Amino acid sequence: MSRCASPISTGRQPLSRRRWACARRGARRTRSSSRPTGLDHVGLEVEGSAELDAVRARVEASEAAILVGGGDEPGIGPAIRFVGPGGIAYEVYDGMERRPLTIDEPLSSGIRKLGHLTFGSSEAEAIVAFWVDVLGFRISDVADGLTWTRCDQDHHGLAVAAAPEGVEGTLLHHHAWAVADWSELKTYCDNLAREDIELSWGPLRHGPGFNLATYILDPDGVMIEVYTELLQITDERSYVPIDWSEQPRVITLWGPPAGPEVLQAGIPVLAPRQVSVS
Ligand SMILES: [Fe+2]
Incomplete structure (x- = not known):
């Protein structure tokens, strides 16, 4: 399994009933739309038809997942769609x-790729089990109620935090995009300042994955991380997952602590829909 993509509906409606902490906090920018803001689905690429068949077989054998059809979207190959624990599609x-890089068109500055998604859920354990047993992800690190998993050499592609006790549901906390290096991250922050967009969090260095990171809220209330220097796990045999539970610092090794805007962020996962786009 390699690479992630996460189409996110950009309709802007109040989320108050489906958010956790924000449910009691009220105001958020909205505009009229027939679709709520939320995560439509997580896109994951496999390397070849044999791997796609293997995933399909594991999904069909899994009591946790429901097949809801196959995508037929422009630009991608044969696909299957399914819904797993927590309602994540x-x-x-x-x-x-893909268009190959050429010497006349080298990698540009700015965002390089969509790197990872981080969820919060009252079904975190079932979600992690599904990622590992059905999708074939591997656990990179854990902390109290948090699990980071990978499907390639990036330290994490999917992560999930357990919901606070008594809170039900699944939210996408943030989606994260990679830039080449610290200098690019600095340029990104400079550009945000020119646009009068304040950082919600950071710059900082995370513990799990050791990535340098910044966070902003987009106009729809979706938390976006831009990061660099994420740990690359190139030798699967020698990597030992870290349990950060006993470490003095976990989420922030240095940098400002997360404020309420970050702690309360999250958009719902949307109800699955049958997709067949021509
Ligand atoms: Fe992240």
């Missing part, structure tokens, strides 16, 4: 149209 596809 996935699309697993074999191949995507």
